[in-house]
Amino acid sequence: MGRTADYSRQTCPIAATLEVIGDPWTLLILRDAFNGVKRFEQWQERLGVARNVLASRLKTLVMHGVLRTEPYSERPPRHEYLLTDKGRELRPVLLTLYDWGERNIYGEGRSPNRMVHDGHPFRPKMVCASCGEEPGSRDLRRVDQDVAAPTVGEALARDAG
Amino acid sequence: MGRTADYSRQTCPIAATLEVIGDPWTLLILRDAFNGVKRFEQWQERLGVARNVLASRLKTLVMHGVLRTEPYSERPPRHEYLLTDKGRELRPVLLTLYDWGERNIYGEGRSPNRMVHDGHPFRPKMVCASCGEEPGSRDLRRVDQDVAAPTVGEALARDAG
DNA sequence: CTCAAGCGTTCTTAAACGAAACCCCCTTGC
DNA sequence: GCAAGGGGGTTTCGTTTAAGAACGCTTGAG
Incomplete structure (x- = not known):
């Protein structure tokens, strides 16, 4: 199909x-x-x-x-x-894609175009909106509501490498 | 093709x-x-x-x-x-996708599964890694290196709505 | 010896893609 | 008045990819 x-x-x-x-x-x-x-x-x-x-x-x-x-x-x-x-509201999505590509494909600082925030180089960092901390791989947990299948929470809560 | x-x-x-x-x-x-x-x-x-x-x-x-x-x-x-x-390093990408879907498709708090960081609900927030501030739509700029075509910097620096 | 697990490859068919042509509506120039 | 052109698509058609099912291979267990 x-x-x-x-x-x-x-x-x-x-x-x-x-x-x-x-x-x-x-x-x-x-x-x-x-x-x-x-x-x-x-x-x-x-x-x-x-x-x-x-x-x-x-x-x-x-x-x-x-x-x-x-x-x-x-x-x-x-x-x-x-x-x-x-x-x-999709801006953060585009920004994370941008950042990943810049670092993992072009190589740090070798991207054809870069972003600047208030005069200094911009790199997005993701933090917890409530406490402002950058969550590690371990301290994120998923909470299911009414779903049986283990889908995504662990996904991001746990590393697998 | x-x-x-x-x-x-x-x-x-x-x-x-x-x-x-x-x-x-x-x-x-x-x-x-x-x-x-x-x-x-x-x-x-x-x-x-x-x-x-x-x-x-x-x-x-x-x-x-x-x-x-x-x-x-x-x-x-x-x-x-x-x-x-x-x-x-793609974790932030997945997290922003997750967050967008949760808020814009399921509706705030109605997602079938949610994430918890250290006991409180987790929502990712994107900040500038250097200064810790959340960049507005205006204070992000693009810097070209050797490319002519205006591709992406403005993309994220400017709003279009 | 047969069966099942695990990991793919092969085959057919039906969508989705890509390219180019075509169409409608209106404006401008001659 | 009529051709040319810009803007925003739709239609047509040949090609590529995905879906789905079947098959193959290797090995360990019963």
Whole structure:
């Protein structure tokens, strides 16, 4: 059946998220959206993605409320795609992907572009929102509510290497 | 050419990262790897992914150094797949995906499983590793090294909504 | 000797992709 | 008035990939 995302049956926030943004093109579309891209032709040109694929991705992003359309011309009828709040909350996802690639593919400091926060190099660090500490691999636990299958909590609570 | 990831030409850490882990199954494989899964049959059973696809994904993860194989039996020859350091550094990626799904799909606190850090609910927060501040949308800048095309820095430095 | 576990590979079929053509609506220029 | 062009897609068609089931291989157990 092609790639009809049958991992949907998984009751897990990660799987659920991937239903929405799990496509590689989708993430690049969002990257460019954060980059200020708003229109069909801009994405098409930058990404080189097939037009039908782009149209389809934009449609599902709108459907899922990650992007919304906003008319910018009546005649001819034209609209642009803007990030919603829900979409804007994906920034940390893009930032962690960015950071991983920069360090693990390009090699520390050899990335073609880097980010600067207030004058100093920016690197994202993940901390616990409540206590501000960086959680180790051991002190994160999962709590199930009403699910039997051990899905994801241990996932991130435990190291396996 | 099917989906031969031609966004490879993009000189961008995000695109580069997606070359490695941009497939939806790959991310679920990694989720389970963090969950303690180490063997072919375990993944196959949990994910319900086609065996040929699983084999192919594991192969490329090993090729990219995200997983490594470790023999656990000589006769018959068997090995398991373990996260490398490089792979373990993907934890923040999984955590941000988890968090986004929990909040934006299940709705605050309604996720089937949640995470607990040292007794209190865990939510990841992203801060600047240097100064510890949570970067706003305005105070992040991109610095190009030798690339002409405006690719990603603005992406994350600027809001577009 | 047969069976089962564990890890894939091979095969067929049905989606999804990629590329290019085509279409609609409107504006501009001649 | 009519061709040219920009913007935003949809249609068509050939190719690639994924899904799913079957098969193969090696070894240990009964």
